[in-house]
Amino acid sequence: MNYNTKIRYDIIRNKNKFLYFSLALTIVGILSLIIFHLNLGVDFKAGTNMDISVSKSATQTEVNDVLAAEGYAKATPTVGGSGNERISIRFDEVLDNDQKNKVLDAFKAKYGDDLTSEVNIVSPDIARELGVKTIWAILIASVGIMLYVMIRFEWRFALAANISILYDSFIVIAIFSIFRLEVDLPFIAAVLTTLGYSINDKIVIFDRIRENLRFAQLKTDDQLVELVNASIWQTMARNIYTVLTVVIVTLSIFLLGSSSIKLFSLALLIGLISGAYSTICIASPLWLMLKRGQKQKGKAAGKTAS
Numbered sequence: 001m002n003y004n005t006k007i008r009y010d011i012i013r014n015k016n017k018f019l020y021f022s023l024a025l026t027i028v029g030i031l032s033l034i035i036f037h038l039n040l041g042v043d044f045k046a047g048t049n050m051d052i053s054v055s056k057s058a059t060q061t062e063v064n065d066v067l068a069a070e071g072y073a074k075a076t077p078t079v080g081g082s083g084n085e086r087i088s089i090r091f092d093e094v095l096d097n098d099q100k101n102k103v104l105d106a107f108k109a110k111y112g113d114d115l116t117s118e119v120n121i122v123s124p125d126i127a128r129e130l131g132v133k134t135i136w137a138i139l140i141a142s143v144g145i146m147l148y149v150m151i152r153f154e155w156r157f158a159l160a161a162n163i164s165i166l167y168d169s170f171i172v173i174a175i176f177s178i179f180r181l182e183v184d185l186p187f188i189a190a191v192l193t194t195l196g197y198s199i200n201d202k203i204v205i206f207d208r209i210r211e212n213l214r215f216a217q218l219k220t221d222d223q224l225v226e227l228v229n230a231s232i233w234q235t236m237a238r239n240i241y242t243v244l245t246v247v248i249v250t251l252s253i254f255l256l257g258s259s260s261i262k263l264f265s266l267a268l269l270i271g272l273i274s275g276a277y278s279t280i281c282i283a284s285p286l287w288l289m290l291k292r293g294q295k296q297k298g299k300a301a302g303k304t305a306s
Contacts, residue, residue, distance in 0.1 A: 018281035029174025041184035186264035194271025
C-alpha cells in the first residue's frame with residue numbers, strides 16, 4: 001500500500017537499538033535510586049526551609065560562616081537573586097521559634113536589620129503524608145490514562161502508551177537522582193504535566209496507526225512494519241512542532257526565570273524531550289510487538305484447528 005510519505009529512517013526495523021538504550025538508561029536510573037536515593041526537599045523530608053532577603057550582596061562563604069558560628073554547619077544554603085541578595089537555607093531538623101530567631105539575628109548582625117524572611121517547616125508526619133499522596137497521584141493518573149486509551153483505542157495501545165509514559169516519568173526521576181537535584185512539590189507538578197504532554201503525543205501517532213489500519217489489507221509482517229513506519233513519519237512534523245513550541249517556552253523559563261522555578265522547568269524540559277523520544281522509539285514499537293503476538297497466536301490457533 002502506498003502511504004504517500006517519505007520514510008527517512010526505518011525506526012521500526014531499528015527498534016532494538018532504541019529499546020536497548022532505553023533499558024540501559026532505566027537500569028542506570030534504578031541503580032542510582034537504590035544507591036543514592038532522591039535528594040528530597042523540605043516538602044518530603046522533615047525539616048525547615050528558610051528564605052532570607054538581605055539589603056546587600058552575600059557570598060556563599062559568608063553564609064556558610066554565619067551558619068557554622070550558630071552551630072548549623074550541616075545546613076544547606078544557596079545564594080541567588082540578581083544581586084546575590086537572596087539566601088535559601090535548608091535545615092534537616094525542625095527549628096523552634098528560638099532557634100529560628102537566633103539564625104535571623106545572626107544574619108541581621110552580618111547584613112543589617114533591613115531583612116525579610118520566610119520560614120517553612122514540615123513535620124515528619126506531614127512529610128510522610130505528602131510522600132504517600134504523591135505516589136497515589138502518579139498511580140491514579142497513570143491508571144486513568146490507561147483506561148482512557150483502552151476505551152478510545154484498544155488494550156494494546158493502552159499498554160504501550162502506559163509503559164511509555166511511566167518511562168518518561170521515571171527518566172525525570174532518575175536524572176534528578178543521578179545529579180542530586182532537589183525533589184519538591186513543583187517537581188511532582190512537572191512529572192504530572194509530563195504525563196499529560198506525553199500521552200498527547202502518543203494519541204496522535206496511535207490515531208494515525210488506527211486510521212491506516214482501517215484501509216490496509218495486511219498479509220505479511222513487512223506490511224505491518226511499513227504501516228507503523230509510515231504512521232510515525234506522517235505525524236513526525238506535527239509532534240516535533242508541538243513539543244518544540246513547549247520546549248522553547250520551558251527553556252526560556254529555565255534560563256531567565258527565578259531560581260524558585262528553575263528545577264520545575266528543568267524537570268518539565270526533561271519530561272518533554274523524553275516524551276517525544278518515547279512516542280516514536282518506544283510506544284509505537286511496543287504496540288507493534290504486541291500486535292505481532294496477537295497475529296502469531298491467531299496463526300497457531302488456525303493450525304491447531306486444521
